[in-house]
Amino acid sequence: MDNNIFFPPEWYRQSGVQLTWPHEGTDWEPLMDEVVPCFVAIAKEIVKKERLLIVTPDAKKVKEQLGDDVDYSRITFREMETNDTWARDHGGISVFDDGVPTVYDFVFNAWGMKFAANYDNLITRNLSHTKTFAKDIEVVNMQPFVLEGGSLETDGKGTLLTTVECLSSVNRNEYLSKEQLEYHLKDIFGLHRILWLENGYLEGDDTDSHIDTLVRFCSEDTIAYVQCTDTTDEHFDELAEMEKELHAFTREDGTPYRLIPLPMADSVTWESKRLPATYANFLIINDAVLLPFYLSPKDEVAKVALTKAFPDREIIGINCLPLIKQHGSLHCITMQYPEGFIK
Numbered sequence: 097m098d099n100n101i102f103f104p105p106e107w108y109r110q111s112g113v114q115l116t117w118p119h120e121g122t123d124w125e126p127l128m129d130e131v132v133p134c135f136v137a138i139a140k141e142i143v144k145k146e147r148l149l150i151v152t153p154d155a156k157k158v159k160e161q162l163g164d165d166v167d168y169s170r171i172t173f174r175e176m177e178t179n180d181t182w183a184r185d186h187g188g189i190s191v192f193d194d195g196v197p198t199v200y201d202f203v204f205n206a207w208g209m210k211f212a213a214n215y216d217n218l219i220t221r222n223l224s225h226t227k228t229f230a231k232d233i234e235v236v237n238m239q240p241f242v243l244e245g246g247s248l249e250t251d252g253k254g255t256l257l258t259t260v261e262c263l264s265s266v267n268r269n270e271y272l273s274k275e276q277l278e279y280h281l282k283d284i285f286g287l288h289r290i291l292w293l294e295n296g297y298l299e300g301d302d303t304d305s306h307i308d309t310l311v312r313f314c315s316e317d318t319i320a321y322v323q324c325t326d327t328t329d330e331h332f333d334e335l336a337e338m339e340k341e342l343h344a345f346t347r348e349d350g351t352p353y354r355l356i357p358l359p360m361a362d363s364v365t366w367e368s369k370r371l372p373a374t375y376a377n378f379l380i381i382n383d384a385v386l387l388p389f390y391l392s393p394k395d396e397v398a399k400v401a402l403t404k405a406f407p408d409r410e411i412i413g414i415n416c417l418p419l420i421k422q423h424g425s426l427h428c429i430t431m432q433y434p435e436g437f438i439k
Contacts, residue, residue, distance in 0.1 A: 101286030102192040104434050105252035105313060106380040111230075112147035112172070112438040113381060114431040115139060116183045116219065117158050123180065123211075123422055130418035132161050135181075137414050138386060138426065143170045145382040147438055149228065151219055153177055172438065176222045177215040179206075182424055184308065185244035186216040187431030188223070188235065191285065197437055199224070199235045200284070202243040207303050208267035230439055241280070242268040245431055246306035249313045254288035255348065256281060257313060259296065261305040291345050296322075296338035298372035299330060302423045309374045309425075310338065314356070314405035317347060322376050323357035331360065356405050359394045366421050377416075377425035378402065381432065385409050388416035388426040 117135060118124035124131050139162060142148045148171045152158050155173035185207070188199035201220040206213035224235040249257035263277055264270060272280065278290050296310045303309070311321040321342055324335040339357075346352055361373035375398035379386045385406050389395040399411050416425045 099283070099286050100194040101284070103250045103252065103256075103285040103287070104190065104192070105250050106432060107315065108252060109435040110146050110382050110432045111435045112149050112433050113142045113379070114149040114151065114183045114187050114433070115142075115429060116178055116181045116186070116216070117150055117152035118181050119153055119157075119178070121153070122178070127418060127421055130421070134414070134416060134418045135429070136162055138430070139171075140166055141384070141386055141412055141414065142381060142430075143167050145384055146170070147172065149174065149223075149433075149438055151176060151178060151183070151223070172228065174223060174226055174228055176219065178219065179212050179214065179216045181422075181429050182216075182246075183431040184246045184428045185303070186213070186219050187245055188220040188433075189243070189245055189248070190432075190434050190437055192434075193234070197230065197233050197434070199229060199233055199433075199437070200238050201235055202238040202241055204244065205242055205267065207244070208242075208265055210302055228438065229433075230436055233437055238284070244303070244306065246303060246308045246428060249307045249311065250285070251313045251316050253316055253348070254286065256285065256287050256290045257293070257311060257319075258290060258307050259293045259305045259310070261297070262303060262307070265304040288348065293338060293341055295334050295341060297331070297334055298322075298374055299370040300420075300423050301372040306428075308377055308427050309372060310376055311342065312376050312378070314380075314402075317351070318354045318356060318405050319345075320356045320358055320376065320402065320405050322360055322374055324360040326360065329360065329363075335360070356401055358401050359397045361390055362392045362394055364390060364417065364420060371420040372423055372425070373420050374425060375402075377427040379427050379430050379432070380406075380409075383409055385411050386426055387411055387413050388419070389413040390417055390420075391415060
């Protein structure tokens, strides 16, 4: 599209990261003793590098959980009701529209109305009302379009990576054809092209194959992806087909992407169900990458692989086994905002 919208990649310099904190009124209630330390570990790593925005119904309680060894001058608390913790999907999506910093507030309906989302759908609007964003930020209501941040990967140069399975799924935007979806996405994000993945999934994933569980841009020319080499694994065929698609993709100038395989995480089950453990669900922050670990020897294999993708950033592993018990991981609970967006 011929417009002046810039959709920044995750490695663009950031002003802060949002965490929507777990509490007893969420599905985390029976797992609070496990998940809160995970959130605390992630929060403390973010604060070392940039500002942290914490959305919670009870800031006092979160401060008790964080303890005294954290720089509170770099944390902004916003109190409001929440259903859950998946900031990647209910958080605002940042663009620059003709140079103006803009937050898109899409409809969040819990991945096609699978769960309650009445409070989470209002979080970005409430952040705007409470003057969380810098004064020159424009917050745009994108109703009725349903979109989650975990379904989008941008290289910052006009190319988007996404999955057909997610964006065309029931109770999102199924009234739109793939061609109409593509036109709309190009228009609102200033894109030149969209790379659609037809294959790839993880058992236990509630999101209908979000791209951030499978394939990630690490730079304009580098893509990291989940590779399954175990022919007995139920994911083998689908991920092999996904890998073929990635090898066929090229940059706009026709050159192939540099592809970095990440190991398929060891199978993790809970309550007799396989969980969607994935190393692709990492978060890029200022000068570092936070990588989900699952207490497996493969953790270090994934860390070495990402070091190749991010040679100038510290790779920090954080145990995310508690997170996947609710079918998400590290990237899923975070949303970054570019420099200048958060006060």
